Amino acid sequence: MDSATPPIPLSAALRESWARCHRHGLDPDEPLPTHALARADLADRLEANARLLTFSRPVIENLYRQIDCPASTVLLTDSQGLILSALGDTAFLDRAARVALSPGVEWTEAAMGTNAIGTALQLGEVVTVQGDEHFFTRNRVLTCVATPILAPTGGIAGILDISTDARADLSHADALLRTTAELIEHRLVESLDDGFLTLRFHSRQDLIGTPFEGLAVFDESGRLLACNRAARSQLRLYREFPDTSFAECFATDWRRLIDWAALGHATPFPLRTAVAGTCVARATLRGQRRHSPAAETPAPPRSTVVDAINLGDERVATALATLATWAQESGPLLIAGETGTGKRHLVHAFHHDHAEQRPLVTLDCAAVAAGPQLRAETEHALRQAESGILYLIDSEALPYAEQVFLFRAASSSTRIIAATRVPLVQLHEQQRIPFGTFDACGGRRIELPPLRERSDFDALVRRFVRDACPDRPVYVCPDALALLRRHRWPGNLSELNNRLRLILALMGDDAGQLCPEDIPEELLEPVAG
Missing domain, CATH: 3.40.50.300 (P-loop containing nucleotide triphosphate hydrolases)
Structure with a gap:
């Protein structure tokens, strides 16, 4: 049989993958490339994916134990299909390295033909590739299952893969793999530094507080900043990069939700979604998050001051x-x-x-x-x-x-x-x-x-308010932002920061919202014209 023809019948998805490989100009009998990513370049990619590595490591170790298949490896890649880590039996890792299934090697379809990692990256869903279904002959000793890890802000953060001998049975791995990916996604959203309000929701109250809950983070204006897979499913956010707001997803008034969250109640409450009826929810202002010792995870490297x-x-x-x-x-x-x-x-x-x-x-x-x-x-x-x-x-x-x-x-x-x-x-x-x-x-x-020409004015206001009130969250109303934007701010950032601190001081320590009536007219009047 011609090596360019699949040796066994393929599913529609894998036939399309083989067709893409041909369009890439690949030959099934190509030898294994000898080059790999330089050590310094791999170190850069590991640093760039520090959060993904930090929050995936504990659950990947648990996944490997649950698979209970010694001749296997669990792989984690970045969003470009480059393998970042490999966990598994030493003997099988040695065998996997012979087909470049090791850190520092790219496993996209363009580089490695039809394979679980590259095809999952292409399709954005769970993919299984068994033995002869691989495009390259050298990879047909493997059976692999891979699933995307969705990034909190949209798109794919990486790929989680289980690879083993072609004769092994991985029929039970799909569900384990997907659950592990959801655990990682949940941790990535929970650990975000940005955001004003966290909303947890599900149709079943007993799943609130578990990795199966819908988890979403909103900014002060109610725009969605991040969410996990369960939230996307329940809200039917099928676009790769969801661009929506609380008002578009739920029937409850945004300000009422903020007032409820500010009370710090842990009791779940009913919340009506725009598409799926009523669910049970819990809302917290992110400045009020409590950290339990059991839930603490090593913090990934923080961004620089610049x-x-x-x-x-x-x-x-x-x-x-x-x-x-x-x-x-x-x-x-x-x-x-x-x-x-x-x-x-x-x-x-x-x-x-x-x-x-x-x-x-x-x-x-x-x-x-x-x-x-x-x-x-x-x-x-x-x-x-x-x-x-x-x-x-x-x-x-x-x-x-x-x-x-x-x-x-x-x-x-x-x-x-x-x-x-x-x-x-x-x-x-x-x-x-x-x-x-x-x-x-x-x-x-x-x-x-100058400040009057900057497109990030609202974000600057919220940053200065957070810096001035580090111990309590203060919601800046859209009307207050509009009023502040009308001022020309000849003193730029320094003037804005100083005046916001004065406004907050006049509001008192118990205020939770900055509204137009909190901004004294005389504070902006001298230079407003």
Whole structure:
């Protein structure tokens, strides 16, 4: 029989998979590739999937025990089908490695033909591939079952796979595999740091608090941030990336749900869904979550301080991407932005993430430029900042020669960051910065947008409110957000943060909602016109 023809009858799904393999230009008799992902690259992929690995490891170990099949391995891949971990019998792991069924190897259909991992990734559902059903001849010694692990925010987070000898019976593995994937999905949603309100719901009250409950996380406005497989099924959210709100999913008023959750009641209550009738639910504000010792799981690595600045504005994201590139280089950095746009905060965040144990020295360029000891002052600042960061405020106030001297002093050990309140276009037109020297030294430029132009205004308000009230959740009403947006905020982030802290102080410690009537007219009136 022609090796390009399946040796046995295939299901419709597997026939389509074989057809895709042919379109990829694969040959069933291809030898095993000799290359694998470099160790450093694998380390990067493991770090990028730290949360998935952390919350899957305990349940994967339990799955392997339940399979009760010594000649088998349980594999976890990332969203691109790259194997991250393998757990199993040592002898079988050695055999699996001969067909590259090991960490650091990609098992997409394009790379490995029809196989459970790659085909489950393609179809988004549980897939079994037995023996001769594999596209590549070398893989026909295996029987594999794989299921997607759904990401909390949509799409696929990874693939969970059981692989064993082609003669083994894995007919019982489908249900075990799916249940394990649901356990992982439940933990991924529960462990999210973001979100305002957690809703647990099911048609059966006895399943509330179990991995089989519907679990959804909403933001302050009621938009769905994350949910598990059971929630998607009960709410009939079949799109890959569900984009919906509480109001679109349930018949109950969002504010009434918040008021109920704020009381901290643990008693389940009836909740009517928009599509499936009445269910039983429990709601908690995420600031009130209680941690039981039995439920505690090792925390995955947290995002950096710089990462936390990115709340969704495209220009800010571009600035942070430039900063990340600059971190690997040695030239100077120029940050432009109006007063209060976050230049100082960005510098301190970078220092925290990259040079916390080294000095951060600030030089007020406008002040030293007017003094008689200009060169002595700059040289002294450079010595203090050696192996750390020298932060130049209003750098355009320095004479050209002094700016050239400082830009040329930039290196991978002593970083030079210049800040200006003047727009970059204006600096070019007025020739207030020696951009020729700056560029020749490998300089990078960042321009932070004013608050009035940022698309993440609502997220900033909620972030500042959470920071000001860390011990209690405060809901910011949509009408309050609309009122705040009408102000021009000439002082940008600094002004917004300070005024929100004053508003919250006037509201008192027991307030749980920030509404338009809580914002004094005189607080915004002087600059509102």
